[in-house]
Amino acid sequence: MSLINKMLQDLDARGTPDGRGDAAGIRSVPERERGVSRALVFGGAAGLTAAAIALGWVYLKRPAVPPVLVSVAGTPVPVSAPAPAVVVSAPAPAPVPAVAAEPEPVFQAEEATPAPAKLRAADMRRITQQAAKPAAAPVVKTAASAVSERIIDGKQVTPQQRVENEYRRALAQLQDGRVSDAMLALQQTLQLDPRHQGARETLVRLLLEAQRPDEAARQLQLSLALDPKQPAQAMMLARLQLDKANGGAAALDTLMRSLPYAADNGEYHAFLAGVLQREQRYREAAEHYQLALQAAPDNSVWWMGLGIALQADNHPAQARQAFERAKGLQTLSPQLQAFVERKLVQLTAAAAK
Structure with missing residues (x-):
């Protein structure tokens, strides 16, 4: 537009030689002549404007790089x-x-x-952001986990792992109420590891609940033959053996083999004393009752057993003291309390003669 303004100023200055307009020299121009001069002026101005716009358009629309x-x-x-x-x-x-x-x-x-320093910082930020994307880490972790799982699954199961897996399977079947399947799984566990005490004791309990005492006794015998250091299993087997006719000798043999491993077990000594008393070995019975009472001096039933053994072994005075101690504890059942009182009457009468 500055070019158009300059052109108009030049046209305006051509009216006088010194470049100034003279109002006195202005004369009327015919209408036709005045119209032709204006058309030429405005036509030239429009052409120049179009040329400037075209040049600007070409400049602005240059292809980017x-x-x-x-x-x-x-x-x-x-x-x-x-x-x-x-x-x-x-x-x-x-x-x-x-x-x-x-x-x-x-x-x-x-x-x-931008400047080299700024560009380098921008590139560093871009690289850092790309390296810290959180999506890549889980993918790598998942792939590593899958490989690890495949390696674990591909490992050969050790014999001990097979035993534990079989035992867990038996317990799961037992929890589901499938007792027969659980017993078969327990037997399979014992075939793999005959010393697995958890499987052995569970199987014995299931056999006893199923009214199969002979099989339970056989399982206990196998277990004690492998490891006699199991007083609880020895007592359980002795009870099963006592239920049979003339089973006292077998029960006593079972208890004596495991006795060295039950030195501080009062229950074991008292149970052995009762078996000895049943076999009429009263002196030994009295000794084991006394060992049992060292562990539990307030057990009135064991005091009563000691009194019976001492009376049968011809020690009436000591037997009377044992019965009096059993009566004084006041923990016996009414039947046993009456039994102890009758014994005291007999011993008192025998001492008065």
Whole structure:
């Protein structure tokens, strides 16, 4: 528009030789002549305006050069002119064949590219953000876990693991109420490991509940033959043996074999004393009752047993003391309390004669 204004000023200045308009020299111009001069002026102005707009449009619509900008920001681009701000080395991408840039794109890159320090910081932030993406870590972890699981599944199961797996299977079947299946699984466990006491005791209990005492006794005998250091199983087997006719000798043999491993077990000594008393070995019975009472001096039933053994072994005075102690504890059942009182009457009468 400045060109149009200058043109109008030039046209206005042509009216006088010194460039100033003279109002006295102004004369009327015919209507036709005045109209032709205005048309020429405005036509020329419109042409110049169109030319300026066309030049501006061409300038603004020039094709952009993003490849050159990206290449400058990401890859080294050697240029003929000394422009160190344009050449930036990127550490991450692979090297790209260098292409000589034309002067105009290089000039635009110099205007659009930031300073080397800022560009380096931006690249560092971009690389850091890409390396810290959280999506990659779970994928790697999941793959590692899958490989680890496959390795574990591919391992050969050890004999001990087979035993434990079979025992757990038996317990699960027992919990589900499948007793027969559980007993078979327990037997399988014992075939793999005859010393598995958990499986042995569970199987014995199930056999007793199923009214199969002979099989239970056989299982206990197998267990004690492998390891006699099991007083509880010895007492259980002795009880099963006592239920049979003339089973006292077998029960006594069972208890005597495990006795060295029950030195501090009062229950074991008292049970052995009762079996000895049943076999009419009263002196030994009295000794084991006394050992049992050392562990539980307030057990009135054991005091009563000691009194019976002492009376049968012809020690009436000591037997009377044992019965009196059993009566004084006041923990016997009414039947046993009456039994002890009758014994005291007999011993008192025998001592009075």
